[in-house]
Amino acid sequence: MATEFHNLxxxxxxxxxxxxxxxxxxxxxxxACRFQTKxxxxxxxxxxxxxxxxxxxxxxxxYAEAEKIGGQSYLEGCLACATAYLIFLCMxxxxxxxxxxxxKYIQEQxxxxxxxxxLLITDPIERGMRVIEVxxxxxxxxxxxxxxxxxxxxxxxx
Amino acid sequence: xxxGESTRECEYxxxxxxxxxxxxxxxxxxxxxxxxxxxxxGRNRFYCDGRIMMxxxxxVFYLTLVLILVTCGLFFTFxxxxxAEQLTPIIPVIGAVLFLFVIGTxxxxxxxxxxxxxxxxPDEAADLERQIDVANGSTxxxxxxxxxEVVINGQTVKLKYCFTCKIFRPxxxxxxxxxxxxxxxxxxxxxxxxxxxxxxxxxxxxxxxLSLSFLTVFIFAFVITHIxxxxxxxxxxxxxxxxxxxxxxxxxxxxSVWSIVGLSGFHTYLISSNQTTNEDIKGxxxxxxxxxxxxxxxxxxxxxxxxxxxxxxxPPSLIDRRGFIQSDAPQLAPPTNGLPMxxxxxxxxxxxxxxxxxxxxxxxxxxxxxxxxxxxxxxxRASLALGGPCxxxxxxxxxxxxxxPSLSCHEATDLLPIHGHPHNHSHPLQEQLAHxxxxxxxxxxxxxxxxxxxxxxxxxxxxxGSFYNPxxxxxxxxxxxxxxxxxSSV
Numbered sequence: 001m002a003t004e005f006h007n008l009x010x011x012x013x014x015x016x017x018x019x020x021x022x023x024x025x026x027x028x029x030x031x032a033c034r035f036q037t038k039x040x041x042x043x044x045x046x047x048x049x050x051x052x053x054x055x056x057x058x059x060x061x062x063y064a065e066a067e068k069i070g071g072q073s074y075l076e077g078c079l080a081c082a083t084a085y086l087i088f089l090c091m092x093x094x095x096x097x098x099x100x101x102x103x104k105y106i107q108e109q110x111x112x113x114x115x116x117x118x119l120l121i122t123d124p125i126e127r128g129m130r131v132i133e134v135x136x137x138x139x140x141x142x143x144x145x146x147x148x149x150x151x152x153x154x155x156x157x158x
Numbered sequence: 159x160x161x162g163e164s165t166r167e168c169e170y171x172x173x174x175x176x177x178x179x180x181x182x183x184x185x186x187x188x189x190x191x192x193x194x195x196x197x198x199x200g201r202n203r204f205y206c207d208g209r210i211m212m213x214x215x216x217x218v219f220y221l222t223l224v225l226i227l228v229t230c231g232l233f234f235t236f237x238x239x240x241x242a243e244q245l246t247p248i249i250p251v252i253g254a255v256l257f258l259f260v261i262g263t264x265x266x267x268x269x270x271x272x273x274x275x276x277x278x279x280p281d282e283a284a285d286l287e288r289q290i291d292v293a294n295g296s297t298x299x300x301x302x303x304x305x306x307e308v309v310i311n312g313q314t315v316k317l318k319y320c321f322t323c324k325i326f327r328p329x330x331x332x333x334x335x336x337x338x339x340x341x342x343x344x345x346x347x348x349x350x351x352x353x354x355x356x357x358x359x360x361x362x363x364x365x366x367x368l369s370l371s372f373l374t375v376f377i378f379a380f381v382i383t384h385i386x387x388x389x390x391x392x393x394x395x396x397x398x399x400x401x402x403x404x405x406x407x408x409x410x411x412x413x414s415v416w417s418i419v420g421l422s423g424f425h426t427y428l429i430s431s432n433q434t435t436n437e438d439i440k441g442x443x444x445x446x447x448x449x450x451x452x453x454x455x456x457x458x459x460x461x462x463x464x465x466x467x468x469x470x471x472x473p474p475s476l477i478d479r480r481g482f483i484q485s486d487a488p489q490l491a492p493p494t495n496g497l498p499m500x501x502x503x504x505x506x507x508x509x510x511x512x513x514x515x516x517x518x519x520x521x522x523x524x525x526x527x528x529x530x531x532x533x534x535x536x537x538x539r540a541s542l543a544l545g546g547p548c549x550x551x552x553x554x555x556x557x558x559x560x561x562x563p564s565l566s567c568h569e570a571t572d573l574l575p576i577h578g579h580p581h582n583h584s585h586p587l588q589e590q591l592a593h594x595x596x597x598x599x600x601x602x603x604x605x606x607x608x609x610x611x612x613x614x615x616x617x618x619x620x621x622x623g624s625f626y627n628p629x630x631x632x633x634x635x636x637x638x639x640x641x642x643x644x645x646s647s648v
Contacts, residue, residue: 020281024326027308027317030455031329031343069462069470077469081365084262088472095471128276128476130325 016138023056023132033063035124035132046136047117055109055121056132059102066098099125195479199277200339208479210269212352213337219268219352226264226370229410230257232403233377237384240401244387249380256373263366264351271475272356273342275323275331283324290319311454330455332436346435355435358475361468364425371415371422378411429467430460 019042026036037056039049076094080087106123114121114134122133195208203212212219230253238250278286290304304319306326317326320333323340327333332344334354343357355363381404388397398405428438432455437443443453457463 020285022282022285025328027310027315027329030310067471067473069466073471074465074469076471077361077465080472081361081468084259085266085362086262093472093474096474099474125474125476126478127279127282130275130278131282133282 017135018138019136021134021136023134025130032067033124033129034060040134042136043119043134046119047114051113055113058105059124059132062098062102062105066095191482193479194477194481194483197483198477198479200274201337202274202339204479211271211479212268213347213349213354215336215349216352218349222264222350225410225414226257226260229377229407230373232407233381236401236403237381237407240384240388241380245383253373253376253380256369256376259369260366260373263362263369267348267355267359267362267366268351268353270353270359270362271477271479272354273344273358273473274337274354274356274475274477275325275328275340275342276477277322278324286319286324286326313452313454315454330434330437343434344436358473361472364422364429364468367418367422367425371419374411374414374418377407378415381407381411430463432456432463432467 021040021042023035023040026034028034035056037053037060039052043052073094103123103125106121110121118137120135120137122135124130124132127133193208195204195211198204201214203214203216204210205212233253234250238253241249304326306317306319308315308317308329310329315329317329319325320327320340322333322338325340327340328342330343331340333340334344334347336347337354339354341354341356343360345355345360345363347354348363351363351366353359384401385394385397385404385408388400391397392400425435428435431453433443433453437453441447443451445451457466
């Protein structure tokens, strides 16, 4: 029936998304990319504090590595300037390499730790490096009226 | 249940069709997917299928290009032969290298993303609004405009909320009113390169003006040499008649040298002290403000500051211009009754309404506040500090107060046809009005006299219902332009 089809589609598509938590940037050390390690209260029942904080801290170290100003970045910058920045047509910048590492790390974390707990971490680069978006999914007890469940989840989102 | 089914149907179709971000298409595309640059909300122009990104007004950029090409072309055609014969053939070689470097850096500055911050997704914006309201409490009294304070290396920095992009701007970011984007480490909007100068293209900009200074000095010196050497043989006037192009080159270079070299010097100072043009003009880190005011971003010594600005890592573009639009991302609070974006919860509705009167209030009180704050101080410092090509728009700040009322009226009518997204109708207008006044928020004391807007919370439900109703859009726009809000305009 049409209703069942709708429900299946929605289950597959939205997977009963209940809430989203946003981990904001931490600017206390300047404009470098860092995220707050404060554990959000909405995740208290879903995941252990240490696991989550570990993930955020690892992400922070990755970003620090990408933005580190040291010998390698100077070399890259000078070489790029000398070749009138044409070298970036064939070479990847260090930042991009680290971003790929981060994407892999997040995917791995999602598979191993977060998905089994009904959570999903979105790569910050997809949100303009503003936030780490953690989507919280609920186990749907019944596939009844989706409008009912969504209004319930909408009010819990408050 | 019939009602449940129909609601679900509405919901289901809304999930695929409604735009979750301003960047997504408003209607379902069965044809090939669109790239994200095609629905980019800012006022930028894209070329080569999203690879090239520039500001909207590019006329002056073409002028720059023409000036450089013509002057160098004349130099290579008329002067280089003489100089290569009489002096050394290395001169044209050096000239060519400089010329190529100048053009390369100019194009790189103009065509790259300056560090635009993408706008917040609706979920993020809703989450922020919720947090702000929780922090302010709902007392019915107008909450003060949105700022956040953060301590960076011992200095207190205020992060401002951008009403257009719906984010708290990172430190050193600023909203460019010409391009309608928030740009990270915003330096200034340069019409000569046809783009903003920000975190990602500042080094290219600096290399451009530095190499252009060398090029202009080089051409100037060698054209003068050519004329002098030639006039020693055949006399001054016949030397001038012999190569009239040289006269043109000398004139162009003479005027350029003062401005370009001056600008290079200014930016060298900025780089060595790790400041942006924006900060320098506002005097954010000047010790005149207070005794213990210092620049928290500076690394302490000139060498490190320079290296960090010029040779530091190049961050990637955050806006993903060439990515394809994903239209089926799961959204948090699906709409009911066809109302898009901000969901159906009461608290969120009241947030929306609470912001609207705030925006109106800002607009009505704007003329009083803006002028003393930036009008008096800005022009003087701008001409003093820059004196070069980039004087026209050193700040990404709203246009001067005098022009704003007409501008917003103009944009009110402009935005109606342009933004065809039915559910996005009210947002761009209000955001336009709002972000033009983002200087005022600190100054506006929220007069208690505006109590007629103090009871929107009570009308929230009906207000939200009418808010996105296209039929009442026009009247709402007119009213907001006049600075009034008819909350009961259902």
